[in-house]
Amino acid sequence: MIVFNKKLVTEYNQVKQAWNQLLMQRESFNVNQNNISAQYGGALEVNQSALISKDYWREVDNITTRVFRNDEGNGLLDDLLGLGTPISIGKTAALYRVSSDAGKVHRTLTGHVPEELDKVIYDEAGDPIPIFNTGYSREWREWNGMQSENLDAMADDQEAHVAAIREDMADYMLSGDAKVKVKGYVGAGITNHANTNQVDLSASGLNIDLTTSTPDQTVAFFTGPFAKLLDDNYVQEKVKLWASPDIMRNLNKPYSDAAGFKEGTVLEYILRYGRIESVNQTFKLTGNHFIAYVRNSQYIKTRIAAPVGTFMIPRQNPFDNYNTLVWSAVGLQIKRDFNGRSKVFNAQG
Incomplete structure (x- = not known):
């Protein structure tokens, strides 16, 4: 393009x-x-x-x-x-322009014009x-x-x-x-736009370091707190995720490091159980940092x-x-x- x-x-x-x-x-x-x-x-x-x-x-x-x-x-x-x-x-x-919801539905037996009529409100x-x-x-x-x-x-x-x-x-x-x-x-x-959801991974926030977290902790994060963030923003689609090399190295480790043998990598489990379309590496990010979005214009x-x-x-x-x-x-x-x-x-x- x-x-x-x-x-x-x-x-x-x-x-x-x-x-x-x-x-x-x-x-x-x-x-x-x-x-x-x-x-x-x-x-x-x-x-x-x-x-x-x-x-x-x-x-x-x-x-x-x-x-x-x-x-x-x-x-x-x-x-x-x-x-x-x-x-x-x-x-x-x-x-x-961003438009609000509109249309208050009234239930009556007469079908008279409602006393209160609604309209869409715009913001720019x-x-x-x-x-x-x-x-x-x-x-x-x-x-x-x-x-x-x-x-x-x-x-x-x-x-x-x-x-x-x-x-x-x-x-x-x-x-x-x-x-x-x-x-x-x-x-x-993406990292500093006013319309981007900022997610705090530090101890004062969701308290997880995806560069060192165990396989169980990592999967629990994406199927728990991160999934709730998606729900809070009415995200039904899978999101595309871009992560730092530090996170990717941890995600590409075998899951068998966890208690009991589990075949495959941590990344494979995230893609299987999380609401993630794909996880990609970018050298533009470092440390405990990732971005994600629904790939839709x-x-x-x-x-x-x-x-x-x-x-x-x-x-x-x-x-x-x-x-x-x-x-x-x-x-x-x-x-x-x-x-x-x-x-x-x-x-x-």
């Missing part, structure tokens, strides 16, 4: 507009190169640089797609992007849609030299910078950024204003560097219902 492809461009008008804008930005570089060439001709060696072909941009886009398809420890980002929906690039925040909420951008630069002399070497260095630059923007997106989805503010809404991630989703795109900034002078910008616009949206229930959880302590 975060990378341009034919299906997205065809089905979503917002994505099509973003794609057309990207094509115009790429073409403007060539127009500018032609203007410089016409102005200075062949008087300077610096002006002998070639125009950027469609084949080059096709290779750049292929690199972007490949990097985003690789896991690289950011499976959480991939999962959230799979819940993405487009939004106009003109929107700096994704706003939505929203989340910022920040722009993520990075870029790389090559001096004009490097560019001329690389033309005879098939631009391999530029491909390396593209791969490294797409990986960097992906890493930064993953950090934002998890922790947000307090500096991203618009219309009173602050950029927040009604409750959590990314809002994508612009998939990742790459274009070159037009040069104004013959000796200007060749600068390339990689950017995207995407935000995270987590919702509660009118009564404050949420299907997203952050557990640590």
Whole structure:
């Protein structure tokens, strides 16, 4: 969802507009190169640089797609992007309304109009849609030299910078950024969003350390206190859980460490008896920390204003560097219902 492809461009008008804008930005570089060439001709060696072909941009886009398809420890980002929906690039925040329940039913023999009529009450909420951008630069002399070497260095630059923007997106989805503010809404991630249920695992809370707990204690937690949290928030679906490597090492231990032999790992018992769809490891979390959510865009989703795109900034002078910008616009949206229930959880302590 975060990378341009034919299906997205065809089905979503917002994505099509973003794609057309990207094509115009790429073409403007060539127009500018032609203007410089016409102005200075062949008087300077610096002006002998070639125009950027469609084949080059096709290779750049292929690199972007490949990097985003690789896991690289950011499976959480991939999962959230799979819940993405487009939004106009003109929107700096994704706003939505939360409605209350309504409809008081009266039982009578007459069927008269009730004395008290009800209506839905609304509340408003929203989340910022920040722009993520990075870029790389090559001096004009490097560019001329690389033309005879098939631009391999530029491909390396593209791969490294797409990986960097992906890493930064993953950090934002998890922790947000307090500096991203618009219309009173602050950029927040799963761990600190106002609509995330905060679960205290410390001694003052549920009092369990999942990095050292015994198999029996671990299963009892997920079938007891954690299951009650799900019930309190009307969660009937199974949740997807992302845990730190410290927790995962403990979950992957054989259950036979408990009293009496039990075949299989602790994780297998949690998946069998707990209301857990899957347990996944992410290096973004450490210690006694996990997050969980119902994988449904009604409750959590990314809002994508612009998939990742790459274009070159037009040069104004013959000796200007060749600068390339990689950017995207995407935000995270987590919702509660009118009564404050949420299907997203952050557990640590």
